[in-house]
Amino acid sequence: MPLNEALAVQGDISIKIDYSQYTLEDLLDVKVNIDKDKYPENFAEIMCELSKRDHELEQFNNEIKEEAEVRKGIMKVSCSYKRVVGVFLFSFIGSLPVVLSTEPSILKGLDKFYSALILLMTGSPLLHSFRSGWTLSRHGIVTVTEDVFSFTIMQLFYGYVFSLILLLTIARWP
Known part of the structure; x- marks a missing residue:
C-alpha cells in the first residue's frame, strides 16, 4: 500500500513522540511549527515538556547575564x-x-x-x-x-x- 493511502487509512491516529529527548531549541521550533488542531495531544506534551524545562531556560539566561556582567567589568579597567x-x-x-x-x-x-x-x-x-x-x-x-x-x-x-x-x-x- 502506498504511503499516502496508509496515512489516509490511519486518519486521526496520533503518533506518540518522546519530547524529553529534544533539545530546548528543537522544542521551541516544534512548538512553532506543529499543527495544534491536528495534533492536540502532541502540542500538549510539548507544552508540558517546555514547562518542565522552564528552570533550565531561566538558569541559561542567568548564566548569560552573569557572563555579560563579567565581560563588562573586564572591559572597564x-x-x-x-x-x-x-x-x-x-x-x-x-x-x-x-x-x-x-x-x-x-x-x-x-x-x-x-x-x-x-x-x-x-x-x-x-x-x-x-x-x-x-x-x-x-x-x-x-x-x-x-x-x-x-x-x-x-x-x-x-x-x-x-x-x-x-x-x-x-x-x-x-
Missing part, C-alpha cells in the same frame, strides 16, 4: 599612569628618528586639515584604550586583562602613528 607615560615615551622615541630624517617642508591649507584628521583618527583609539582597557586588533577585541601582549602592541602602534604625525605636524607648521 583603565590603564595606569605608568602605562600611559610608557606608551607615549616609547612612541615618541621611536618616531623621533623618522621625523629628524625627513626633508623640511611647510604644511599648506589642506595639509593642516589632513594632519589634524589623522591625529584624531589615531588619537581617539589610543585614548579609548587608555580609558576603557580594551581596543580593536586584527583578531577582534583585546583587553588589558586577558591579552596584555596584543593590547600593548596595539597601543604602541597607535601611539607610534600618533607621535609620528604629531611631530611631523609640529616640525612642518609654518
Whole structure:
C-alpha cells in the first residue's frame, strides 16, 4: 500500500513522540511549527515538556547575564599612569628618528586639515584604550586583562602613528 493511502487509512491516529529527548531549541521550533488542531495531544506534551524545562531556560539566561556582567567589568579597567607615560615615551622615541630624517617642508591649507584628521583618527583609539582597557586588533577585541601582549602592541602602534604625525605636524607648521 502506498504511503499516502496508509496515512489516509490511519486518519486521526496520533503518533506518540518522546519530547524529553529534544533539545530546548528543537522544542521551541516544534512548538512553532506543529499543527495544534491536528495534533492536540502532541502540542500538549510539548507544552508540558517546555514547562518542565522552564528552570533550565531561566538558569541559561542567568548564566548569560552573569557572563555579560563579567565581560563588562573586564572591559572597564583603565590603564595606569605608568602605562600611559610608557606608551607615549616609547612612541615618541621611536618616531623621533623618522621625523629628524625627513626633508623640511611647510604644511599648506589642506595639509593642516589632513594632519589634524589623522591625529584624531589615531588619537581617539589610543585614548579609548587608555580609558576603557580594551581596543580593536586584527583578531577582534583585546583587553588589558586577558591579552596584555596584543593590547600593548596595539597601543604602541597607535601611539607610534600618533607621535609620528604629531611631530611631523609640529616640525612642518609654518
